[in-house]
Each structure stands twice: as structure tokens, then as C-alpha cells.
Amino acid sequence: MNDVVISVHDLTKRFGTFTAVNRICFDVFRGEIFGFLGANGAGKTTAMRMLCGLSYPSSGHGTVAGFDVRTEGEQIKRHIGYMSQRFSLYNDLTVWENMNLFAGIYGLSKRETEARSLRLLDRLDFSAEKGTLVGSLPLGWKQKLSFAIATIHRPEVVFLDEPTGGVDPVTRRQFWEMIYEAADHGTTIFVTTHYMDEAEYCSRVSIMVDGEIRALDTPTRLKEQFAAQSMDEVFRLLARGAKRGE
Amino acid sequence: MKNNFLSFVKKESLHILRDNRTMLIVMLIPVVLMILFGFAISTEVNNIRIAAVAPDRTDGVRDAVARIAQNDYFSFYGYIGNDRIDQKLRSGEVNAVVVFAPDYDRRMAQVAAGVPSPPVIQLILDASNVNTAGAATAYLQNILLGSASQQALFETRMLFNPQMKSAFNFVPGIMGLIFILVCAMMTSVSIVREKEAGTMEVLLVSPVRPVKIILAKMIPYFVISCIVLVMILFLAYYLLEVPMSGGVAGIFSLSLLYLLLSLALGLFVSTIARTQVAALLISAMVLMLPILMLSGLLFPIENLPKFFQIISNIVPARWYIDAIRKMMIQGAPLLEVWVNGTVLFGMTVVLLGVSFKKFNDKLE
Numbered sequence: 259m260n261d262v263v264i265s266v267h268d269l270t271k272r273f274g275t276f277t278a279v280n281r282i283c284f285d286v287f288r289g290e291i292f293g294f295l296g297a298n299g300a301g302k303t304t305a306m307r308m309l310c311g312l313s314y315p316s317s318g319h320g321t322v323a324g325f326d327v328r329t330e331g332e333q334i335k336r337h338i339g340y341m342s343q344r345f346s347l348y349n350d351l352t353v354w355e356n357m358n359l360f361a362g363i364y365g366l367s368k369r370e371t372e373a374r375s376l377r378l379l380d381r382l383d384f385s386a387e388k389g390t391l392v393g394s395l396p397l398g399w400k401q402k403l404s405f406a407i408a409t410i411h412r413p414e415v416v417f418l419d420e421p422t423g424g425v426d427p428v429t430r431r432q433f434w435e436m437i438y439e440a441a442d443h444g445t446t447i448f449v450t451t452h453y454m455d456e457a458e459y460c461s462r463v464s465i466m467v468d469g470e471i472r473a474l475d476t477p478t479r480l481k482e483q484f485a486a487q488s489m490d491e492v493f494r495l496l497a498r499g500a501k502r503g504e
Numbered sequence: 505m506k507n508n509f510l511s512f513v514k515k516e517s518l519h520i521l522r523d524n525r526t527m528l529i530v531m532l533i534p535v536v537l538m539i540l541f542g543f544a545i546s547t548e549v550n551n552i553r554i555a556a557v558a559p560d561r562t563d564g565v566r567d568a569v570a571r572i573a574q575n576d577y578f579s580f581y582g583y584i585g586n587d588r589i590d591q592k593l594r595s596g597e598v599n600a601v602v603v604f605a606p607d608y609d610r611r612m613a614q615v616a617a618g619v620p621s622p623p624v625i626q627l628i629l630d631a632s633n634v635n636t637a638g639a640a641t642a643y644l645q646n647i648l649l650g651s652a653s654q655q656a657l658f659e660t661r662m663l664f665n666p667q668m669k670s671a672f673n674f675v676p677g678i679m680g681l682i683f684i685l686v687c688a689m690m691t692s693v694s695i696v697r698e699k700e701a702g703t704m705e706v707l708l709v710s711p712v713r714p715v716k717i718i719l720a721k722m723i724p725y726f727v728i729s730c731i732v733l734v735m736i737l738f739l740a741y742y743l744l745e746v747p748m749s750g751g752v753a754g755i756f757s758l759s760l761l762y763l764l765l766s767l768a769l770g771l772f773v774s775t776i777a778r779t780q781v782a783a784l785l786i787s788a789m790v791l792m793l794p795i796l797m798l799s800g801l802l803f804p805i806e807n808l809p810k811f812f813q814i815i816s817n818i819v820p821a822r823w824y825i826d827a828i829r830k831m832m833i834q835g836a837p838l839l840e841v842w843v844n845g846t847v848l849f850g851m852t853v854v855l856l857g858v859s860f861k862k863f864n865d866k867l868e
Contacts, residue, residue, distance in 0.1 A: 336711040340705075340710075344702030344705075349701075350518070350523070362508050363712050
């Protein structure tokens with residue numbers, strides 16, 4: 259059960275003389291919810307882009323779902339899901355059309371697409387909204403739909419880049435329930451967030467400061483280690499030493 | 505992975521179909537422009553109002569006036585007195601006044617016989633509109649000279665466009681303009697919109713290759729442009745009666761090449777622009793202005809200052825419009841405009857190459 263889905267060793271990204279990500283190392287296991295924390299500019303996004311095959315590492319190694327981030331970017335793209343902080347479905351397409359589009363992009367057959375889309379609608383209780391334009395849905399619904407669609411091709415890993423930005427607490431709660439459910443089904447979740455209460459929901463958390471990973475453990479043990487009451491405190495203790503500004 | 509390409513084309517088509525307003529504009533603008541340029545706006549001079557001043561209304565005078573009145577371009581206002589000329593021109597009631605000398609018939613006969621003589625007819629024109637004045641002078645001289653026995657001096661034949669219809673001149677120009685509008689502006693905006701909305705990011709993380717994303721975007725616009733092209737050709741042929749003597753097949757193939765070029769331009773703009781507004785502005789300023797000014801659409805290229813003539817060489821529309829004019833009006837076959845075709849093809853290849861490279865580099 260404890261097999262490694264993401265494995266990163268000394269992964270580094272330099273832009274000219276600036277080292278955005280400096281020799282990070284970590285492993286993420288199947289079914290884990292891995293919190294990837296860090297202040298703005300700490301290098302989270304750059305690291306995540308390398309893992310998604312969008313950016314080529316300057317040095318170091320990494321594998322995602324068993325594929326090398328240097329040489330097998332295309333394979334990686336096929337086995338991951340991605341949801342960005344900005345809402346990224348098409349507002350002028352209906353719920354159904356959005357589902358079909360992304361299922362098609364990931365190469366699902368027509369029959370599979372149909373079956374999975376129907377199941378998703380059912381699970382989300384969206385069946386009535388099948389033909390509704392996504393643009394007219396409330397933000398919370400859109401966010402949930404986004405997540406559902408990011409996992410429509412049953413990826414091994416889902417990358418969530420600040421998925422709950424600008425969402426109200428109730429919807430955030432529901433959103434996390436969906437994340438748990440996906441993790442229970444064996445999907446690995448790799449999530450960045452700014453909300454420290456969300457960090458508490460993660461199986462393990464890494465905290466990046468100035469392009470390096472300064473801490474990595476379960477939330478409970480991190481709090482023990484730093485003698486802190488909450489993840490918020492842990493984060494502030496670590497981020498205090500940051501040299502890079504916002 | 506063929507499935508994903510088709511889902512993409514479908515998605516792009518849906519975007520366009522859902523956007524009723526844009527669709528309407530794209531379909532209406534060509535028709536409106538064609539009708540506007542074809543009928544309403546013309547450089548032909550019509551309906552010039554002429555008055556005559558004649559101390560003696562001799563047979564010769566009557567004859568000359570009758571010929572002016574019969575001419576399609578003129579309407580005869582009537583005889584006026586010598587003292588009213590200034591007032592009539594000033595008030596705009598007449599555009600030109602023809603003043604016949606006293607004793608017109610006898611002096612005309614002298615002129616005809618070759619006896620040196622002071623001027624017999626004076627033309628006074630309102631030159632506040634240069635076009636009208638110029639044309640009126642030319643027409644009037646023609647008509648009035650005809651009455652003298654000097655007809656044999658000139659014989660003028662207008663080739664290709666004997667009726668001098670300005671629509672013939674405008675149709676190729678409009679085609680050069682519209683395809684840039686539809687293809688370049690709309691593709692660039694639609695690509696940049698995805699960048700702005702953040703959906704491009706999601707697409708790039710997906711297994712779809714960037715080249716496919718771009719191609720899928722181009723296809724629906726290409727189809728729309730083809731429909732517009734057919735519409736324009738129909739209107740031009742049946743409504744404006746542009747001859748298309750060089751063969752429709754040639755005109756069509758060259759236009760397809762131009763469509764591709766416009767799409768490549770749009771793609772190029774989208775790699776530069778970050779926001780939809782920027783894309784629109786670049787399309788409008790950098791693409792439209794040169795087409796209006798430097799393509800021969802409004803002003804003949806030969807009349808431009810040398811510097812602008814050189815610049816005009818890099819305006820794709822210039823080559824296209826020139827070739828279409830030759831094929832539509834002069835009846836040149838496609839082979840005869842091979843230079844234009846080659847230049848357009850070269851531009852397309854370079855633009856596509858640069859844009860794809862720029863688009864891919866952006867990902868890193």
C-alpha cells in the first residue's frame with residue numbers, strides 16, 4: 259500500500275542566477291493528501307510546474323506516477339489531474355459539455371465518457387444542471403465541478419493549486435470532503451494552500467521557504483517539533499526567516 | 505488521441521456559436537461593407553449641377569447645353585445671369601458654371617477653321633470638393649470639345665472597367681480587410697481569452713499538444729472565413745457585377761492562402777498580447793491601419809511617398825489585394841500573379857513558424 263507515487267531528489271530550477279527551487283527532496287505515497295505549503299514566492303508554483311511536466315528542471319531527478327519529469331513529460335500529463343487556483347472550466351459551455359471536453363482531451367472513449375460523466379453528475383447531485391451553462395453556476399458549485407472534472411480520467415495524482423481561494427467556509431468544507439473521498443479511492447492528492455486550517459487536514463505537510471523545504475511531516479508531529487498550538491504557528495515560525503519578500 | 509482533437513474542434517465551434525453577437529458581426533460586416541462600398545461610397549462623380557451663362561442663346565449654345573443636360577453625370581440647373589455666378593456657386597446650388605462667349609457660333613466656326621482666337625468658353629467650378637471639380641472639368645471639356653470638329657484628336661478606351669465602377673476597385677480591398685478582421689482579430693482574441701481566464705494552463709497540463717490546441721482553434725475560424733468568402737464572391741458577382749474574369753477557382757485558391765496567412769497573423773498577435781484588449785488593439789492598430797493606408801485599398805500605392813511604398817511591401821494585404829484586382833477585373837489567371845502568391849506563401853510559412861516557436865517557448 260505504501261508505494262511511492264511522486265519521488266523527488268535534489269530537484270532544482272534556476273532562472274539565470276536566481277534559484278527558484280533549490281535541491282528539494284521528498285516522496286509522496288499512494289492515497290496520501292500531501293500539503294505543499296509556502297509563502298508567495300517561496301517556489302511552490304515552480305516546483306509544481308516541474309512535477310506537471312510544464313517546466314524542465316535545471317538539475318536533480320523526479321518521477322511522477324513512475325515517469326521521469328525530465329524525459330517523460332507527455333506520459334506524466336496523461337496520468338495526472340490538475341486544478342488551478344483560478345476557475346478554469348469554460349463558462350460558455352454547459353456542465354455536460356465541459357465534462358465531455360475534458361474526458362475527450364484525456365482520450366476516454368465515447369462510452370466511457372458518457373458513463374463517467376453520468377456517474378459524476380449523480381455523485382455531485384448535479385443531474386438537474388446537466389444542460390446549464392457553467393457560467394451561471396454559483397462559485398462553490400463551479401469549484402466542486404472543477405475538481406470532479408480534474409479527476410474524470412481517474413488520474414493517479416491530482417495537483418490542486420490553491421483550489422479553495424475565494425470560496426466560503428461551508429463550500430471549503432464540502433470541497434475537502436470530496437478530496438478525502440478521492441484519496442480513499444487511492445488517488446494521491448498534491449495540494450497547495452494558504453489556509454493553515456486546511457493544512458491540518460493533510461496527511462503530511464511540507465513547508466517551503468526561499469526555494470527549500472524546511473519542514474516535512476504529519477501536522478501533529480510538526481506541531482510537536484515546533485512546540486506550536488497550530489499549523490499556523492508552525493508556518494509563521496518557519497516563514498519568519500524568509501529572505502525573499504512577497 | 506484523435507478523439508481529443510475532435511473534442512477540441514467541437515469546443516471551439518461551440519464557443520463561437522454561443523457568442524451570438526460576434527457571429528452576427530462577423531456575418532454582417534462583410535455584407536454591410538460590400539453594400540456600402542459598392543453603392544453608397546463611390547469615387548464616381550454623379551449629379552453635378554451645371555448652370556449656363558449665355559448672352560446669345562444661339563443654336564450652338566443650345567446644342568451644347570442640350571448635350572450637357574443629356575449627360576448622366578450632369579443635371580442642368582438653367583441659364584443664369586452673369587451677376588449671379590458667384591452667389592449660385594457660393595450657396596452650393598450649382599457646382600459649375602459654363603460661360604459662353606457672345607457671338608458663340610461665329611467664333612466657334614473660326615476656332616474650327618484654325619483661326620487663332622481668345623477663349624470661347626469659360627468653366628467656373630466650385631473646387632472645394634477636389635474630386636467633383638476635377639471630374640466635372642474633364643467631362644465638360646469632353647462634351648464641349650465634341651461640338652467643335654476636334655473629335656478626331658483623341659479616342660479614349662477604358663479597358664477592364666469601361667464604366668469605371670468604383671465597386672470593382674473596392675471589392676478586392678474589402679476582401680483584404682475582412683479576412684484579417686475575421687481571422688486575425690478573432691483567433692488572437694480567442695487564444696488570449698484562454699490565457700486570461702486560466703483555462704490555457706489547464707489545457708497545457710493536459711496531454712493535448714500545444715500545436716493541436718492552436719490548430720483546433722484555427723479550424724472553426726477557417727470554416728467561418730470560407731463561408732464569408734463565398735458570401736463575398738456571390739455578392740460581388742451577382743449584386744455588384746464584378747466580372748471575376750480571371751476565374752473563380754484562382755480567386756478562391758489565393759483567398760484560401762490569404763485566410764491561412766490571416767490565421768497565422770492572429771496566432772502571432774496572440775503570442776505577443778497578454779490581454780484581450782491588447783490583442784484587439786494590436787489587431788486594430790498594427791494590422792488594420794496599414795491595410796487601410798498602405799495596401800492600395802484607399803490610396804494607390806504609386807501615389808505614396810517612397811518610404812511608405814517600401815513599407816507597404818511587408819503588408820500582406822497589399823499583395824493579396826493587388827492579385828485579386830488583377831484576377832477579378834483584368835482577367836489575369838492565377839499563374840500570372842505567381843509573384844504575389846509566392847510572397848503570401850512565404851509570409852505564411854514564416855509567421856506560422858515564428859508563432860509556433862514563440863508559443864512553445866512561452867511554456868518554459
